[in-house]
Amino acid sequence: MNEIIRIENLTHTYGEGTPFRRSAVEDMSLDIYRGEFLGLIGHTGSGKSTLIQHFNGLLKPTAGRVLLDGQDIWAEPKKIRAVRFRVGLVFQYPEYQLFEETVYRDIAFGPTNMGLSGEELDRRVHDAARFAGLDEGLLQKSPFALSGGQKRRVAIAGVIAMEPEVLVLDEPSAGLDPRGREELLSNIRAYHAERGNTVVLVSHSMDEIAQNADRIVVLSDGHVLMSGAPREVFARADELVAAGLDVPQVTRVAMALRAKGLPIDPAVYTVAELKAALLALRRGGAVC
Ligand SMILES: Nc1ncnc2c1ncn2[C@@H]1O[C@H](COP(=O)(O)OP(=O)(O)O)[C@@H](O)[C@H]1O
Numbered sequence: 563m564n565e566i567i568r569i570e571n572l573t574h575t576y577g578e579g580t581p582f583r584r585s586a587v588e589d590m591s592l593d594i595y596r597g598e599f600l601g602l603i604g605h606t607g608s609g610k611s612t613l614i615q616h617f618n619g620l621l622k623p624t625a626g627r628v629l630l631d632g633q634d635i636w637a638e639p640k641k642i643r644a645v646r647f648r649v650g651l652v653f654q655y656p657e658y659q660l661f662e663e664t665v666y667r668d669i670a671f672g673p674t675n676m677g678l679s680g681e682e683l684d685r686r687v688h689d690a691a692r693f694a695g696l697d698e699g700l701l702q703k704s705p706f707a708l709s710g711g712q713k714r715r716v717a718i719a720g721v722i723a724m725e726p727e728v729l730v731l732d733e734p735s736a737g738l739d740p741r742g743r744e745e746l747l748s749n750i751r752a753y754h755a756e757r758g759n760t761v762v763l764v765s766h767s768m769d770e771i772a773q774n775a776d777r778i779v780v781l782s783d784g785h786v787l788m789s790g791a792p793r794e795v796f797a798r799a800d801e802l803v804a805a806g807l808d809v810p811q812v813t814r815v816a817m818a819l820r821a822k823g824l825p826i827d828p829a830v831y832t833v834a835e836l837k838a839a840l841l842a843l844r845r846g847g848a849v850c
């Protein structure tokens with residue numbers, strides 16, 4: 563398989579040597595494939611943020627390795643800066659990290675650090691603003707004059723402008739209203755469709771992951787609980803619920819119908835599929 567990131571037996575322990583020692587990620591192995599849209603989900607404290615900060619070397623493994631394109635990113639620690647340009651990480655609540663005088667300069671910060679200037683820099687700032695759903699007219703404004711949702715888009719554009727091979731977003735829709743969430747996710751979907759670059763979306767909303775990801779990795783307590791296509795993961799809805807996780811709304815309805823004795827396929831997770839399953843049952847005489 564063509565993996566761009568390979569996590570090999572990764573353990574990350576916080577507070578080593580103190581009474582607060584805790585392994586947030588334990589002996590985890592995971593591949594991320596080139597060009598995929600991966601959804602990473604797990605309840606709070608399951609290790610999502612700790613894991614993804616290893617993808618670009620912000621955190622160093624306590625044990626295990628992180629390979630980017632087959633190379634151990636820590637083989638030459640001096641080269642870790644280059645890794646940060648190839649794997650772009652958008653933190654949770656990234657809007658608190660804006661600091662330039664204009665939106666344009668904030669978006670240009672990363673690519674400028676990479677040594678870009680002139681037309682190439684300008685092209686990247688404009689492309690990234692478009693992908694993040696920011697109007698051109700905002701580029702010369704102060705980021706502090708913008709709404710919370712717009713500030714978040716500026717922070718996302720700043721990472722996209724580095725044109726990373728892998729874009730990792732840690733709960734990008736947290737705290738936005740439903741419309742803001744859907745707009746932001748449709749921008750991220752369009753970026754993935756147009757650029758074909760790998761995207762890793764961290765979320766605690768199963769509906770959000772179900773609507774966007776090609777593949778899902780479920781974390782629980784620092785381990786991979788399951789991974790697979792959405793259909794495979796949601797077919798194990800009972801296990802997800804037992805692990806204290808959410809399931810998509812459609813899966814919940816299908817589970818309730820199954821509990822009432824209707825033979826609905828456990829792999830159903832979209833509205834269209836549920837409708838088709840119910841119509842098939844009606845034709846078969848199982849539903850009036
Ligand atoms: N900087 C830190 N110092 C100590 N413990 C931490 C730190 N960051 C996270 N943890 C702990 O590691 C575990 C995993 O946290 P985290 O990776 O943030 O999970 P998630 O992103 O899934 O909520 C939690 O128990 C959390 O309290």
Ligand SMILES: [Mg+2]
Pocket residue numbers: 610611612654732
């Ligand atoms: Mg987190």
